[in-house]
Amino acid sequence: MTGPAFPSWPFLIPRRAVALTAAAVVSLALASPAWAQEPDAVKARAQLKAGGYATALAAADEALKQPFSQTEEWFLIRLEVLMAQGMYPEALRTAEQALAHDERSLQIQWAAREVFLANGDTARAEEAVNDIERLMSFRRAGYRDVQSIVVHGKVMILRGADPKTVLTKIFDAARKLVPDAREPQLAAGELALEKNDFALAAKTFQAGLKTFPDDPDFLCGLARAFAPSDRKAMQANLEAALKVNPSHVPSLLRLADHWIDAEKYTDAAELLDRVAKVNPHRPEMWSYRAVLAHLKNDPAGELAARAEALKFYASNPLPDHLIGRKLSQKYRFAEGAAHQRKALEFSPDYGPAQAQLASDLLRLGEEDEGWKLAAKVQADDAYNVASFNLMTLHDAMKTDFATLRNDHFVVRMAAKEAPIYGSRVLELLEEARTKLGTKYGIDIVSPTIVEIFPTEKDFGVRTFGMPDNPGYLGVCFGRVVTATSPSARPGAAVNWESVLWHEFCHVVTLQSTRNKMPRWLSEGISVYEERQADPSWGERMNEEYREMILGGKLTPVSALSGAFLAPPSGLHLQFAYYESSLVVEFIINQYGLGALKSVLQDLGEGQEINAVLAKRVAPMETLERDFAVHAKELAQNLAPALDWEQPEPTLLLPESEEALKTWMRERPMNLWVLQRQAEELMEAGAWAEAKAPLQKLIDLYPGQTGPGSARVLLAQVHRELNETAEETAVLAQVAAKEAAAPDVTQRLMELASASGDWATVARQARRFLAVNPLIATGWKYLAQAADKTGDDTTAITALRTLLALEPPNTAELHYRLATVLHRKGDAEARRQVLMALEDTPRHRAALKLLQEIPRTPSSPAPDPNPTPAPEADPFAPDPAPAVPATPPAPEPAPAAPGSP
Structure with missing residues (x-):
C-alpha cells in the first residue's frame, strides 16, 4: 500500500x-x-504518484482486458489504487x-x-x-x-x-x-x-530523494524522520509532498497530527475531511477524528469514530494505539494507557502499543509495571532505539542514582549530587506543595516522583524517549517530574529552584484538571507562579518582548499553544512562555483568582477551553481583544520616556562618523546612545564620567536586566573607583532582579564578608546555591556566615556539604565541624576532630579541642607531643573551586522501580 x-x-x-x-x-x-514496464504502466504509475487515482484505475481496468498486457504490474496498480481509495x-x-x-x-x-x-x-x-x-x-x-x-x-x-x-x-x-x-x-x-532510528531514516530518505526528487512517499518519510526534532523541516517536506500529490493521504494525516499537537483542531479536522474525500474508510483518519471528539468531550462522537476505524478490520490494534498515543501526547496518560490496553487485547504482541503503554505507565508513576513492560519491549525488539536508550538509562539509574524520600516525594538524583543539595530539593518541593496546593485548593496525590538528571542526554531519554533535548530544563507529566541538574549545563546560569517551582506548579494544575488543559494555560500559570514566589523568577517585559508586541508579533490566545511547538527561534519560545503568563495575570487581575480556579475545575470535567472561558472569564474574541490592548499598554509603559530608536546601519560605517555624532546629539534620551556613551567612556578609562549616562539610563529604564544592563556596568564603574558602598548598593539591586547571576552574588558575598554583614552573606550564598550548589564557593560563605551568627544547624549542613565536595584541605573542615558539633553537645564531635588529626596530626587547635571532648573507651589516644601545624581559614573561598567527587549516597545502591 x-x-x-x-x-x-x-x-x-x-x-x-x-x-x-x-x-x-x-x-x-x-x-x-x-523487467521493463510498458509505457502505459509507467504513465499509470505517474498518475498514482500525482494522485490521479481515477485515471490510473481506468488504465489498469483497460489493460487487464488485453490478452498480452503486463498482467502482474497492472494487478499491482489496480490494488494500490483501490487500497488508496x-x-x-x-x-x-x-x-x-x-x-x-x-x-x-x-x-x-x-x-x-x-x-x-x-x-x-x-x-x-x-x-x-x-x-x-x-x-x-x-x-x-x-x-x-x-x-x-x-x-x-x-x-x-x-x-x-x-x-x-x-x-x-x-x-x-x-x-x-x-x-x-x-x-x-x-x-x-x-x-x-x-x-525509532530517526537519524538513519532521514539519511535514507534524503538519499532516495536524490534519485526520486518529487516522490511524495520519500518526502513524507523524510518529514516523519524530522518530526521529533525539527517541525519546520517536517512541514516543509509535507508541503512538498502535497504539492506533488494534493491527495497524498499519509502526508495529510501527518499534517493533521501536527495541527492536533498545536491545538489547531479546526485545521486538523479540515485536513481529515480532505483525507475522507480520497479514502472514506482510512482507519487512521477515523482514529484522529476520535481523538478530536475526545478532546471536545464528545464521547458519543468518539465511540462512533472508533467504530468506523474498526469497520473492516474489527481486531485492528492500530486505531486504539493511535488514539491512545495522541491522548498521551496531550498528557492524558490514563486515557491513553486505556487505549493501549485495548490495542493489546486485539494483539498481545503489538510492539508499538507495548512501548507506548510502558511510557504511559512510567509517566503515571506506575513504575513497577512500566519498567517491566519496557524491559519486555527491549528484549523483544533489541533494535528499537527508543527502548534501548530507556533500558540503558534504567540500568544506569540503578547504580548511579540515589533516592530521597519523605511522605510526599520520591526524589531520584545522581548519587554524587544527592548529599550536596538533595535536602534542599525536598525542602523546596515541600514549600511549593504547601503554598500552591493551598492556593489552588487541591489535594495533591502522593508521592510526586521527581527525577533530576546530571546530563542532557539522560534527561532527554527519560523525558522524550530520545537523547535529544530541545532546550527544556524540566517537564511535568502530572505525578512525575523530570529535570536537569546544574551539572547538565556547564557554564550556563540557570536557577534550578525556580525550575522545580515551575514544574511543581504543573503538578498542581495538571492534577486539578486531570491533565485536560491547553498548554498555554498550564505554562502561563507556572511562569506566573514563579513571579509570585520570588520577584526575580519568571519572565518579565524586556526590550525584545516590547519590540515583538509593538511589532505585531503577539500570538492570539486561541493559537498560543501552537507557539510552543515550532518557534522560529529560542527567543520566540521564551516569548510564548512570557505571553502565556501575561494572559494568566490578566485573567487574575481582571476577573479574580476564583475565576481561574473555576476554569481549571471546568476543564477537569472535560469542558472545552473556549466554552469555559466564555462562561468564567469572557468569550475568546473578547479576551483576545482586551488582552492585546493590555499587552500593548505594558509594552508602551516599559521606560516610556526612553527613546528606543536604533541608528540605521549606514550610520555605523566609518565614513558616517560625523553623521552619527549628530544623530546621537539629537537623541539625549536614546537607549542606544546612552549605552554607547557609557561603553566608550569605560573603554577610555573615564570611570567617573561614565556614571552620568549610566545613571540616566537607570532612571529612564529602572527595570533593565541582563549582563550588559546599566546597573551591572555602573557597579563595575564603582568598583574601579573603589566606591565599595555604592558598588554594594547597585549590585544588591541587580541581585534582586536577576534569578541567575552568580557573578553578582559572589561579589556581594565578598563585599559583605569584608564588612561583616553576615545576614547579607547568608542571603546571597543561598541565591548563589540556587544556581550552582555543586561548587564550594556558596557553601563556604554560608558556613562562614552561619558560624559568625551562631546558626549551628546551618553551619553543620554547610560544612558537611563541603566535605562531600572533597576539597583539598579537609582537615580544617573536619575541625570546624567538630567545633560546631561540640558546641551543640553532639558526640560525633570527637570523631570529626580525630579525622582532622588523621589528615594533619600536628593541628594545634584540633588537639586542644580533642582534650576538651570527653573521651570514650573506644577512642584512640592522640599523640602526646605533636608538632603544631599552621591554622588556616576553612571558609575562605578557593580561587578555583574543587570539582565535586563522588560521596556516599543517602541510600546506597538503590534499585530503580521495576528492576528485574
Whole structure:
C-alpha cells in the first residue's frame, strides 16, 4: 500500500524461523535488472504518484482486458489504487483474481496480504506470508529481481529476524544490485522509522530523494524522520509532498497530527475531511477524528469514530494505539494507557502499543509495571532505539542514582549530587506543595516522583524517549517530574529552584484538571507562579518582548499553544512562555483568582477551553481583544520616556562618523546612545564620567536586566573607583532582579564578608546555591556566615556539604565541624576532630579541642607531643573551586522501580 507515513496495518503474524537466510537471498540476486514496464504502466504509475487515482484505475481496468498486457504490474496498480481509495471489498476481489492469475508472484502475495488485513482476514494474511516463504524456499532462482528481494526482507522482519541484518544483507544489497531502484530505499527508510532510528531514516530518505526528487512517499518519510526534532523541516517536506500529490493521504494525516499537537483542531479536522474525500474508510483518519471528539468531550462522537476505524478490520490494534498515543501526547496518560490496553487485547504482541503503554505507565508513576513492560519491549525488539536508550538509562539509574524520600516525594538524583543539595530539593518541593496546593485548593496525590538528571542526554531519554533535548530544563507529566541538574549545563546560569517551582506548579494544575488543559494555560500559570514566589523568577517585559508586541508579533490566545511547538527561534519560545503568563495575570487581575480556579475545575470535567472561558472569564474574541490592548499598554509603559530608536546601519560605517555624532546629539534620551556613551567612556578609562549616562539610563529604564544592563556596568564603574558602598548598593539591586547571576552574588558575598554583614552573606550564598550548589564557593560563605551568627544547624549542613565536595584541605573542615558539633553537645564531635588529626596530626587547635571532648573507651589516644601545624581559614573561598567527587549516597545502591 502506498503512503508509508503510517503503518497501514499491524503485524499480527507469530514469529518463527525464517525459511531463507539473508545471505541466500543476496546470493540469488544476480545482476538482473527489473523487467521493463510498458509505457502505459509507467504513465499509470505517474498518475498514482500525482494522485490521479481515477485515471490510473481506468488504465489498469483497460489493460487487464488485453490478452498480452503486463498482467502482474497492472494487478499491482489496480490494488494500490483501490487500497488508496478505501475500496477494500473491491480490492479483495481483485487480490483473489490476481492470485488466481499468478500466485507465484511475491509482490502480488504481499499486496494481497495487505488487502486481507484491510478486510480483517488475518488468517489469509498469514497464509500469504506462508506462501511467500514457501515460494522462496522452492523457487529461489525465480526471485532474483529487486522487488521480490525487498518483499522477502519484509517477511523476515515479520518473522523476527534481526532488523540490522535485513537492512544490510537484504535492503542494502538490493539497492547495490540496482542503485536506482525505489523499493529497497523506501523499505529501509520505513524500517528505520519503525525502530525509532530517526537519524538513519532521514539519511535514507534524503538519499532516495536524490534519485526520486518529487516522490511524495520519500518526502513524507523524510518529514516523519524530522518530526521529533525539527517541525519546520517536517512541514516543509509535507508541503512538498502535497504539492506533488494534493491527495497524498499519509502526508495529510501527518499534517493533521501536527495541527492536533498545536491545538489547531479546526485545521486538523479540515485536513481529515480532505483525507475522507480520497479514502472514506482510512482507519487512521477515523482514529484522529476520535481523538478530536475526545478532546471536545464528545464521547458519543468518539465511540462512533472508533467504530468506523474498526469497520473492516474489527481486531485492528492500530486505531486504539493511535488514539491512545495522541491522548498521551496531550498528557492524558490514563486515557491513553486505556487505549493501549485495548490495542493489546486485539494483539498481545503489538510492539508499538507495548512501548507506548510502558511510557504511559512510567509517566503515571506506575513504575513497577512500566519498567517491566519496557524491559519486555527491549528484549523483544533489541533494535528499537527508543527502548534501548530507556533500558540503558534504567540500568544506569540503578547504580548511579540515589533516592530521597519523605511522605510526599520520591526524589531520584545522581548519587554524587544527592548529599550536596538533595535536602534542599525536598525542602523546596515541600514549600511549593504547601503554598500552591493551598492556593489552588487541591489535594495533591502522593508521592510526586521527581527525577533530576546530571546530563542532557539522560534527561532527554527519560523525558522524550530520545537523547535529544530541545532546550527544556524540566517537564511535568502530572505525578512525575523530570529535570536537569546544574551539572547538565556547564557554564550556563540557570536557577534550578525556580525550575522545580515551575514544574511543581504543573503538578498542581495538571492534577486539578486531570491533565485536560491547553498548554498555554498550564505554562502561563507556572511562569506566573514563579513571579509570585520570588520577584526575580519568571519572565518579565524586556526590550525584545516590547519590540515583538509593538511589532505585531503577539500570538492570539486561541493559537498560543501552537507557539510552543515550532518557534522560529529560542527567543520566540521564551516569548510564548512570557505571553502565556501575561494572559494568566490578566485573567487574575481582571476577573479574580476564583475565576481561574473555576476554569481549571471546568476543564477537569472535560469542558472545552473556549466554552469555559466564555462562561468564567469572557468569550475568546473578547479576551483576545482586551488582552492585546493590555499587552500593548505594558509594552508602551516599559521606560516610556526612553527613546528606543536604533541608528540605521549606514550610520555605523566609518565614513558616517560625523553623521552619527549628530544623530546621537539629537537623541539625549536614546537607549542606544546612552549605552554607547557609557561603553566608550569605560573603554577610555573615564570611570567617573561614565556614571552620568549610566545613571540616566537607570532612571529612564529602572527595570533593565541582563549582563550588559546599566546597573551591572555602573557597579563595575564603582568598583574601579573603589566606591565599595555604592558598588554594594547597585549590585544588591541587580541581585534582586536577576534569578541567575552568580557573578553578582559572589561579589556581594565578598563585599559583605569584608564588612561583616553576615545576614547579607547568608542571603546571597543561598541565591548563589540556587544556581550552582555543586561548587564550594556558596557553601563556604554560608558556613562562614552561619558560624559568625551562631546558626549551628546551618553551619553543620554547610560544612558537611563541603566535605562531600572533597576539597583539598579537609582537615580544617573536619575541625570546624567538630567545633560546631561540640558546641551543640553532639558526640560525633570527637570523631570529626580525630579525622582532622588523621589528615594533619600536628593541628594545634584540633588537639586542644580533642582534650576538651570527653573521651570514650573506644577512642584512640592522640599523640602526646605533636608538632603544631599552621591554622588556616576553612571558609575562605578557593580561587578555583574543587570539582565535586563522588560521596556516599543517602541510600546506597538503590534499585530503580521495576528492576528485574
